[in-house]
Amino acid sequence: MLRNCQRCGQVYAGGHALLCPSCVAAAEEEYERVQDYLREHPRAHIHDISQATGVPTATVISFLRDGRLLAEDPQLTCERCGKPIVSGRYCPSCREELLEAVERAAVVPYTRFYGTVRRRHKYYQER
Ligand SMILES: [Zn+2]
Ligand SMILES: [Zn+2]
Numbered sequence: 001m002l003r004n005c006q007r008c009g010q011v012y013a014g015g016h017a018l019l020c021p022s023c024v025a026a027a028e029e030e031y032e033r034v035q036d037y038l039r040e041h042p043r044a045h046i047h048d049i050s051q052a053t054g055v056p057t058a059t060v061i062s063f064l065r066d067g068r069l070l071a072e073d074p075q076l077t078c079e080r081c082g083k084p085i086v087s088g089r090y091c092p093s094c095r096e097e098l099l100e101a102v103e104r105a106a107v108v109p110y111t112r113f114y115g116t117v118r119r120r121h122k123y124y125q126e127r
Pocket of ligand 1: 005006007008009010019020021022023024
């Protein structure tokens with residue numbers, strides 16, 4: 001199956017990979033460089049990491065968001081409540097709430113339908 005590399009845009013044959021083989025190698029290499037730097041400077045900030053390793057800040061952030069890297073200082077913010085976090089996309093309490101929301105999701109369409117029916121019923125009553 002042919003795909004477009006998400007990084008360099010080149011067409012390549014690859015099953016489920018998002019990047020072409022040469023970008024996978026480059027990303028691995030960048031990841032290792034950042035990891036090495038973080039090991040020596042665990043409290044380094046994203047901008048320092050980027051400057052020292054030559055890896056773009058967006059890439060460093062994506063490693064942290066993926067949970068592949070852990071920084072000691074929280075430098076990311078929860079995408080839901082904005083609380084500082086060390087890795088991932090959400091803080092622990094938001095993650096818990098989102099998980100619950102997923103479990104409830106199966107029930108939601110029914111409630112929504114039920115809510116509409118009730119509202120319409122009230123509408124008729126008021127007239
Ligand atoms: Zn590529
Ligand atoms: Zn949060």
